[in-house]
Amino acid sequence: xxxxxxxxxxxxxxxxxxxxxxxxxxxxxxxxxxxxxxxxxxxxxxxxxxxxxxxxxxxxxxxxxxxxxxxxxxxxxxxxxxxxxxxxxxxxxxxxxxxxxxxxxxxxxxxxxxxxxxxxxxxxxxxxxxxxxxxxxxxxxxxxxxxxxxxxxxxxxxxxxxxxxxxxxxxxxxxxxxxxxxxxxxxxxxxxxxxxxxxxxxxxxxxxxxxxxxxxxxxxxxxxxxxxxxxxxxxxxxxxxxxxxxxxxxxxxxxxxxxxxxxxxxxxxxxxxxxxxxxxxxxxxxxxxxxxxxxxxxxxxxxxxxxxxxxxxxxxxxxxxxxxxxxxxxxxxxxxxxxxx
Numbered sequence: 001x002x003x004x005x006x007x008x009x010x011x012x013x014x015x016x017x018x019x020x021x022x023x024x025x026x027x028x029x030x031x032x033x034x035x036x037x038x039x040x041x042x043x044x045x046x047x048x049x050x051x052x053x054x055x056x057x058x059x060x061x062x063x064x065x066x067x068x069x070x071x072x073x074x075x076x077x078x079x080x081x082x083x084x085x086x087x088x089x090x091x092x093x094x095x096x097x098x099x100x101x102x103x104x105x106x107x108x109x110x111x112x113x114x115x116x117x118x119x120x121x122x123x124x125x126x127x128x129x130x131x132x133x134x135x136x137x138x139x140x141x142x143x144x145x146x147x148x149x150x151x152x153x154x155x156x157x158x159x160x161x162x163x164x165x166x167x168x169x170x171x172x173x174x175x176x177x178x179x180x181x182x183x184x185x186x187x188x189x190x191x192x193x194x195x196x197x198x199x200x201x202x203x204x205x206x207x208x209x210x211x212x213x214x215x216x217x218x219x220x221x222x223x224x225x226x227x228x229x230x231x232x233x234x235x236x237x238x239x240x241x242x243x244x245x246x247x248x249x250x251x252x253x254x255x256x257x258x259x260x261x262x263x264x265x266x267x268x269x270x271x272x273x274x275x276x277x278x279x280x281x282x283x284x285x286x287x288x289x290x291x292x293x294x295x296x297x298x299x300x301x302x303x304x305x306x307x308x309x310x311x312x313x314x315x316x317x318x319x320x321x322x323x324x325x326x327x328x329x330x331x332x333x334x335x336x337x338x339x340x341x
Contacts, residue, residue: 250295
């Protein structure tokens with residue numbers, strides 16, 4: 001990629017237990033602000049209380065905020081995620097999506113805030129069926145009459161869209177609280193982590209098996225345990241360096257130690273590792289040492305591989321949103337306790 005969209009990106013993740021703030025220096029690959037505020041999920045539906053909480057956080061970090069453009073992640077239970085095969089010649093994409101939602105009885109009587117991402121042709125072939133985000137049961141691919149395979153649609157051109165929908169009444173207090181604190185929502189995603197690898201792995205929710213995602217970002221690494229595509233646990237290892245092969249070796253050994261602790265805690269056998277991080281895209285000596293030290297069952301992944309990034313990222317912002325999250329470190333999750341700057 002040629003250059004980041006902005007010099008800094010501010011991520012705000014809302015969950016049932018905490019409100020997490022993360023600011024990332026894109027030029028230096030460095031996280032320069034990290035904070036988690038314990039909350040009750042009811043707070044997310046109370047505009048006044050949420051506004052007050054955000055005001056306190058913004059005031060505390062007023063001198064540290066480099067941007068007010070926010071990437072917002074709302075809880076998976078606040079919305080649902082689907083994929084629809086739509087007629088690509090139709091201009092009214094939202095109208096087609098509304099029709100599909102009504103046909104499947106997904107909306108009920110509630111008004112929905114809808115967003116969608118057109119999947120690239122090479123990725124669209126990997127995505128099929130209907131996926132419910134945040135479901136506890138085993139997820140299966142489902143084919144519906146309103147979503148037939150493209151080859152069955154005759155000569156009518158079609159394209160697949162990833163659709164994210166949330167009840168408007170649940171989003172309104174959140175968006176209003178952000179606006180009152182002069183925070184501008186640049187992207188709004190549902191459970192950013194679950195969507196992050198959609199282009200490379202199809203739907204992670206429908207994947208089988210377990211693996212450990214190792215996202216190296218500047219001086220930190222996110223270790224995230226996934227089981228059949230679902231988030232299980234994560235930990236951040238700080239004080240790392242990948243400036244040279246020697247630094248990478250020491251960092252890899254520390255990462256291995258923490259992975260062993262996590263697997264022991266969850267009573268898991270050694271798992272395949274998937275290594276990512278935008279500064280690991282080259283074939284440098286540090287990357288080579290990192291891969292060798294982490295073990296033979298380690299794959300280096302590139303979230304942008306399937307998308308084919310153009311030089312102007314701004315034009316592809318909506319398409320890139322899910323994969324962009326992992327590549328920029330916006331998916332970092334913190335423990336619910338003991339997190340500060």
